[in-house]
Amino acid sequence: MAVVSVIVGGTQGLGKDIARRLAARGEQVYLSGRDQSRADAVAAEIGHGAKGLAIDLSRPHDIAGALKAVPAVTNVVIAAIERDSNSARDYGIDRAIKLATLKLVGYTEVVHALADRLTPNASVVLFGGLAKERPYPGSTTITTVNGAVSSMIRTLAVELAPVRFNAIHPGIIGDTPEWAGKAEALERTIARTPLKRLATMEDVAGATLFLLDNQAVNGVNLNIDGGWVLT
Ligand SMILES: NC(=O)c1ccc[n+]([C@@H]2O[C@H](COP(=O)([O-])OP(=O)(O)OC[C@H]3O[C@@H](n4cnc5c(N)ncnc54)[C@H](OP(=O)(O)O)[C@@H]3O)[C@@H](O)[C@H]2O)c1
Secondary structure (H helix, E strand, C coil): CCCEEEEECCCCHHHHHHHHHHHHCCCEEEEEECCHHHHHHHHHHHCCCCEEEECCCCCHHHHHHHCCCCCCEEEEEECCCCCCCECCCCCCHHHHHHHHHHHHHHHHHHHHHHHHHEEEEEEEEEECCHHHCCCCCCEHHHHHHHHHHHHHHHHHHHHCCCCEEEEEEECCCCCCHHHCCCHHHHHHHHHHCCCCCCCCHHHHHHHHHHHHHCCCCCCCEEEECCCHHHC
């Protein structure tokens, strides 16, 4: 029977790229976005029998029901994000609540909802981001939630052992939709990056597959940024 994988936030960007790779290696992929028809369309584009799910992580009470159709699962990747610009001087409480709910309560509720269906060799990869260490104007909520993802994997790895929990913290991934048309900002980051290029979706997907597959890596926060955080 095929290994089952769930990719939450799999309709575009990093989640979609990872979903495509897991499907191509023969896994039964369930990928989600907020909208069922969009998720179905992306699943059909990926092929290999991938299925779409509608999950809105900012509505955590609905998550368990949305995951009901998923059978016993081995690989879980949670990459969903709805970005928010927020600062202490110009604080939007509703926006902050939405993002904090999505990344903190929503990510945890996905794990809670699937907990009884995780196989003993299951692996979960959560997406934080390098804003946890490198704040920028307007990143207050993003910096806070991405920092919290670092801690979340540690408690989940202990509570749900032997299931493994790790996190990816991307720097600026230049070929994601998020950075399309922002060449100037990308050039500034390249100039500061020891690698002299940006990390790519392929780099992030490779790191994610490593965390999913390696049976001894657990509780690890992995920056994928070409060393940007060092400068
Ligand atoms: N791209 C980067 O350079 C970068 C840098 C640092 C960190 N990251 C992190 O890496 C992860 C992936 O980033 P990305 O740039 O690839 O994302 P993205 O292209 O913006 O895609 C976001 C995904 O999340 C889904 N989504 C949006 N709102 C949602 C909600 N309320 N509930 C559930 N799903 C929702 C979207 O699906 P629908 O629109 O179909 O609903 C989509 O599949 C995120 O956690 C992000 O914080 C990325």
